[in-house]
Amino acid sequence: MILKLTILLFVLMVLVGGNRGVDSFWALLRTALVFLADIYLMAWGLPPVVTTLLSCALFTGIVLYSQNGVNAKMHAAAFSVLIVALVVMAAAGPMLWRAGMSGYNEIEQYEEISMYLSPNLSVSMSAVSLSAVVLGLLGAVMDTSVAVTTAVNEVHVNQPALTKEQLVQSGLAVGRDILGTTVNTLFFVGLGESVMLAVLFMKNEDSLAAVLNSKALYQEVAGLLIGGAGCLLIIPVSSVMIAYFLQREDAV
Amino acid sequence: MKLQMSWKGCIGLLAVFAAVLIFISRDAFLYEDTVVKLTFVENSCAYEEEGPEGEKERYYEQKLRGRILNGDRKGEEETFSNTYSDSGVNDERFRRGDQIFVVLHAAGGGVILGRKRDGSLALLIFCFVFLLLAVNGWMGLRILLSLLINIGIFLLALRAYGQGRAPMAIAVALMLVFGALTLLFAAGFHKKTAAAVLASMVTVALSYGIYQLALHTSDRLPYEMMDYVVSPNDLSDLFFVGVVMGSLGAVMDVCISIAAGVAEILKQNPQVTGKALVGSIREMGYDIMGTMINVLFFSYLSSSIPIVVVKLKNGYTLYHMIQFQCIFDIIRFLMGAIGIVLAIPVSGFFSVWLLSGLRGGKPAQTEKNAPEQRAVRKGGDGK
Missing domain, CATH: 2.40.50 (OB fold (Dihydrolipoamide Acetyltransferase, E2P))
Incomplete structure (x- = not known):
C-alpha cells in the first residue's frame, strides 16, 4: 500500500509540477534518508540532541539551498531555522523534562509489545523525545521562514530605499498573513493523529482529571503547541535576519 | 522592532497567566x-x-x-x-x-x-498563546478562536460517535463544518472562500476514492499495530477519519492560497487569457507543493521516533518499522501529500470557474503551457 501510494504521489507530482515536481520528489527522498540516518545514529548511541542538530543543518541544506539556490534569502532562512531550533531545544527541553513526557505513556505501558521490549537501552528517552519534537516543527518552520525571506527580498528589489526597520516590518506583516493557515495545517495534523487517543479516552470513560494529567495527552499536545510556537518565533527571527543580510549585501 | 502588542498588554497577559499557574499548583482540592x-x-x-x-x-x-x-x-x-x-x-x-x-x-x-501534569500542560498552552498574541495581535486572537471552535466541534463529533453514530457519517459532517468554518475564519466571507471550500471538499472526495482503491487492492493493514487500539470492529473507519482530518488542514491551506492568487490576478488584470492564468496557477502550485509536503513529512513522521528508537535497539529491522510500526504515519503522510498535489489543479479549476465565471476548460491546456512558463520563471530568478 505504501509503495502504491508513493508511486501515485510521484506520478501526481510529475503531472502537476513537471520537472520541478521531480526535483521536489528527490528532495523529499533525500530528506527521508537524513531523517532515517538521524534515527539510526540515535539508536546507535550517539547523543540525540547532537545528532538532531546536525540533521537540522543537513535538512536546511537539502530543503532550502538545493531547492531554492544559494543566495542571501536562503542564508537568512537557514540561519533563522537553526536559531529557532536551538532556542526551542533550550526552552522546551527543561519544560518537557520537568513534565516527564518521555518514555511509554500510561496506555503504552500496558500494551503487550512493551512487555517484550527491553527497556535497558542506555539512550536517554527524554533527549529522544525532545529531538522528535524539534524535528516535528522543522517542516513548518522552514516553510514560514522561506516565505518571509523571499517576500522581503522581493520588497527590497522593488523598493531598494527602504530602511532596515521597514524591511523588518514588512517581514512581520508577511509572516502574520501566512501564520493562520500554517497553524491550521499543524492543528489538523495533530487532530488527525489524536483521533484514536480521543476515542480511547472516551471508551475508557476516563475522568477529565485523568485525561488532563495523562502523559499520553501531554505527548500529543506538546508536539503540536511547540510546533506552533516555533512557527511564531520564526517570523520575527527571519524578518530581522533577512533585513540584516540584505543590508550587508548592499554595503558590499 | 514593533510587535503587535503593547508592553502593557504583554505584562498584563503574563500576570494573568502567572496567576492561573499559581492557582493550578494549588488546585489539589479539586x-x-x-x-x-x-x-x-x-x-x-x-x-x-x-x-x-x-x-x-x-x-x-x-x-x-x-x-x-x-x-x-x-x-x-x-x-x-x-x-x-x-x-x-x-x-x-x-x-x-x-x-x-x-x-x-x-x-x-x-x-x-x-x-x-495539569500545570505543565497549562504552561505549554500559555507559552503558545502568549507568542501568538505578541506576534500577531488581534489576528492571533482570531486564530485562537478558530482553533477553540474546531476543538469544540471535534469533541461534539466524538460524543456523537460515542452515542453510536457511524464514523463515516460523522467524518463527512466534520469535513463540511471544519472546511467552511476554518476558511471563513481565515479568509472572510468572499467568493474566493466559496471556491476554496468547494475545492477542498472535492479534493478530499478524490483522495477518498484513491484511498479506497489503494486499500482494496493491497494487503490488509495491520490495524492491531496502531497506537491506542480500543474496539477492533471499526478500526479501518476510524483510521480513515484521522487520515482525512490530517490532510484537510494542508488541503485547505493550498486551496486558499491558490484562490487568493487567482483572485489577485483577476483583479489586477481582468482581461487575462485562460492560458496565462493556468500558467500562473502552475507557478503557484510549484512553490506551494514542495514546502507543504515537507511540513507534513516532519509533523507526521517525527512523532514515532521514540518508539522506533526503542524497537531498533531491541533488534527489530527497518522492514518491520516501515511495514508495521510506522505504516499508519507513513500512510497519513502520503495521503496528505497526495491531497496537497491534487488540491492544486482542483482549486485552480474552481477558482477560475467561480471567480471569472467564464473559463472552465483548464486541464486540457496545462501541458502545452508548461515550457514557456518555466523559461519565464528561470529568467526571473536570474536577476
Whole structure:
C-alpha cells in the first residue's frame, strides 16, 4: 500500500509540477534518508540532541539551498531555522523534562509489545523525545521562514530605499498573513493523529482529571503547541535576519 | 522592532497567566485522588541490568517524602519509593517540588499513580498563546478562536460517535463544518472562500476514492499495530477519519492560497487569457507543493521516533518499522501529500470557474503551457 501510494504521489507530482515536481520528489527522498540516518545514529548511541542538530543543518541544506539556490534569502532562512531550533531545544527541553513526557505513556505501558521490549537501552528517552519534537516543527518552520525571506527580498528589489526597520516590518506583516493557515495545517495534523487517543479516552470513560494529567495527552499536545510556537518565533527571527543580510549585501 | 502588542498588554497577559499557574499548583482540592508534593528526594544507585546489545543500564532507587495536599490526611507527611533508570523508557524520575498522585495505605506509605501534569500542560498552552498574541495581535486572537471552535466541534463529533453514530457519517459532517468554518475564519466571507471550500471538499472526495482503491487492492493493514487500539470492529473507519482530518488542514491551506492568487490576478488584470492564468496557477502550485509536503513529512513522521528508537535497539529491522510500526504515519503522510498535489489543479479549476465565471476548460491546456512558463520563471530568478 505504501509503495502504491508513493508511486501515485510521484506520478501526481510529475503531472502537476513537471520537472520541478521531480526535483521536489528527490528532495523529499533525500530528506527521508537524513531523517532515517538521524534515527539510526540515535539508536546507535550517539547523543540525540547532537545528532538532531546536525540533521537540522543537513535538512536546511537539502530543503532550502538545493531547492531554492544559494543566495542571501536562503542564508537568512537557514540561519533563522537553526536559531529557532536551538532556542526551542533550550526552552522546551527543561519544560518537557520537568513534565516527564518521555518514555511509554500510561496506555503504552500496558500494551503487550512493551512487555517484550527491553527497556535497558542506555539512550536517554527524554533527549529522544525532545529531538522528535524539534524535528516535528522543522517542516513548518522552514516553510514560514522561506516565505518571509523571499517576500522581503522581493520588497527590497522593488523598493531598494527602504530602511532596515521597514524591511523588518514588512517581514512581520508577511509572516502574520501566512501564520493562520500554517497553524491550521499543524492543528489538523495533530487532530488527525489524536483521533484514536480521543476515542480511547472516551471508551475508557476516563475522568477529565485523568485525561488532563495523562502523559499520553501531554505527548500529543506538546508536539503540536511547540510546533506552533516555533512557527511564531520564526517570523520575527527571519524578518530581522533577512533585513540584516540584505543590508550587508548592499554595503558590499 | 514593533510587535503587535503593547508592553502593557504583554505584562498584563503574563500576570494573568502567572496567576492561573499559581492557582493550578494549588488546585489539589479539586481532585479526588490524593495529591502529594515532594519535599525530600534521595537517590541511590541500586543495580545494573544488561540490555539487548550488552549495554549497561543503571537503575536508581528513590526515597521520596512529601506533604499530602488534599483529603482526610491533608498536611501530613508520607514516604514513598520509586525506581528509575538512565534511559527512562518505562519509568519516571521524580524531583523535589513535583506533585504526584498516590494511593495511601492505611498502614503507612503508599503507591505512586503518576505525575500531576495539569500545570505543565497549562504552561505549554500559555507559552503558545502568549507568542501568538505578541506576534500577531488581534489576528492571533482570531486564530485562537478558530482553533477553540474546531476543538469544540471535534469533541461534539466524538460524543456523537460515542452515542453510536457511524464514523463515516460523522467524518463527512466534520469535513463540511471544519472546511467552511476554518476558511471563513481565515479568509472572510468572499467568493474566493466559496471556491476554496468547494475545492477542498472535492479534493478530499478524490483522495477518498484513491484511498479506497489503494486499500482494496493491497494487503490488509495491520490495524492491531496502531497506537491506542480500543474496539477492533471499526478500526479501518476510524483510521480513515484521522487520515482525512490530517490532510484537510494542508488541503485547505493550498486551496486558499491558490484562490487568493487567482483572485489577485483577476483583479489586477481582468482581461487575462485562460492560458496565462493556468500558467500562473502552475507557478503557484510549484512553490506551494514542495514546502507543504515537507511540513507534513516532519509533523507526521517525527512523532514515532521514540518508539522506533526503542524497537531498533531491541533488534527489530527497518522492514518491520516501515511495514508495521510506522505504516499508519507513513500512510497519513502520503495521503496528505497526495491531497496537497491534487488540491492544486482542483482549486485552480474552481477558482477560475467561480471567480471569472467564464473559463472552465483548464486541464486540457496545462501541458502545452508548461515550457514557456518555466523559461519565464528561470529568467526571473536570474536577476
